[in-house]
Amino acid sequence: MPKLQAELVRLKQAHLYRSRRISDSATGVCVHIDGQKRLSFCSNDYLGLANHPVVVKAMQAGAARWGVGSGASHLVNGHTSAHHALEEELAAFTGRPRALLFSTGYMANMGVIAALCGRGDYVFEDRLNHASLLDGGLLSQARMQRFAHADASALAEKLTKQDNSEKLVVTDGVFSMDGDIAPLPALAATSKQHNAWLMVDDAHGFGVLGKNGGGCVEQFALGIDDVPILIGTLGKAFGTFGAFVAGSEELIEYLIQKARPYIYTTALPAAVAEASRASLTLLQTEHWRREKLQALIKQFRRGAAELGLELMASETPIQPLLIGDNHKAMSMRQKLQQQGILISAIRPPTVPDGTARLRVTFSAEHTEDNVNHLLAALEQSL
Numbered sequence: 001m002p003k004l005q006a007e008l009v010r011l012k013q014a015h016l017y018r019s020r021r022i023s024d025s026a027t028g029v030c031v032h033i034d035g036q037k038r039l040s041f042c043s044n045d046y047l048g049l050a051n052h053p054v055v056v057k058a059m060q061a062g063a064a065r066w067g068v069g070s071g072a073s074h075l076v077n078g079h080t081s082a083h084h085a086l087e088e089e090l091a092a093f094t095g096r097p098r099a100l101l102f103s104t105g106y107m108a109n110m111g112v113i114a115a116l117c118g119r120g121d122y123v124f125e126d127r128l129n130h131a132s133l134l135d136g137g138l139l140s141q142a143r144m145q146r147f148a149h150a151d152a153s154a155l156a157e158k159l160t161k162q163d164n165s166e167k168l169v170v171t172d173g174v175f176s177m178d179g180d181i182a183p184l185p186a187l188a189a190t191s192k193q194h195n196a197w198l199m200v201d202d203a204h205g206f207g208v209l210g211k212n213g214g215g216c217v218e219q220f221a222l223g224i225d226d227v228p229i230l231i232g233t234l235g236k237a238f239g240t241f242g243a244f245v246a247g248s249e250e251l252i253e254y255l256i257q258k259a260r261p262y263i264y265t266t267a268l269p270a271a272v273a274e275a276s277r278a279s280l281t282l283l284q285t286e287h288w289r290r291e292k293l294q295a296l297i298k299q300f301r302r303g304a305a306e307l308g309l310e311l312m313a314s315e316t317p318i319q320p321l322l323i324g325d326n327h328k329a330m331s332m333r334q335k336l337q338q339q340g341i342l343i344s345a346i347r348p349p350t351v352p353d354g355t356a357r358l359r360v361t362f363s364a365e366h367t368e369d370n371v372n373h374l375l376a377a378l379e380q381s382l
């Protein structure tokens, strides 16, 4: 098809072409990639649990106990007592009556929004929401409206106009490309005032925010009345794979009946559920990982400000440096790479036009020296 080639050429010319690097090492801060050793600042393994020996052992033991494949969907016979125990532990962790595992966060978001909303309903989404939340809105066939980023009064204005319809408000907890935190208390109050449900996807907040790693809702002390639909993913700070929805008994039972990406897919391997159970324990008890992250973030922000780099308003391990131009972002990435540093350059359509950025992320496995190395390399790459 000639249109494929034309589009590939256009992407290359616009510095928007995407390609994969081949890694030869386990997840961690020191990686071997495309044949080179590099210090990585682009993983979402914020707590350094993806290659933690206890988590690895739990998965190995899980594979020995349960086999590798789960063999069927949850509703056929893929739902083991390992999955079930993880769901109960996630419910206790989030302080919600029930939790439901999904194979990925992408599928959880598609499944939940499309199960809860349909034609004639309204879905309100923050303008910077993750792609999976936007795709969930599209799949639902509800009328979708985007509100100004992190702006509860802009949301209120839109909600007021639809006072007689069923409404779902959807937001990231921590925004994945900006690192800022949604104003959840204001969004929760506004949603309640207008009889709208609030759904928060805290993929980047769990493990990182809150005294016990309970994410945004723990940090703001928001209960199920404030945030009735809470999404978490297991592939980021948990260091494993999968996702969950936490909420009321009724919500979870409804999703089991109606969420197509839940029903029509193979259950994730029970061994992965066992690994997630191990990482959930570490995540809740090893507070030093969150404290270490905060120290690294402060060190980086101080150093980057001294270099005159444009930081974003983020207190999370996602610390993007705003560059603007796609080509400039790619060339800085290249210069950093030559100095042994791996960082991803994020370009449109993942972020709005003209806001290309270097997305720096930190892990509890980084050291103070690693951050100094990064700052020195950034200085050389300007």
Ligand SMILES: *Cc1c(COP(=O)(O)O)cnc(C)c1O
Residues within 6 Å of the ligand: 103, 104, 105, 106, 107, 109, 130, 132, 172, 176, 201, 203, 204, 233, 234, 235, 242, 243
């Ligand atoms: C990564 C991410 C997802 C997708 O989760 P996966 O388990 O990787 O599919 C969903 N929402 C947000 C905000 C994310 O950052």
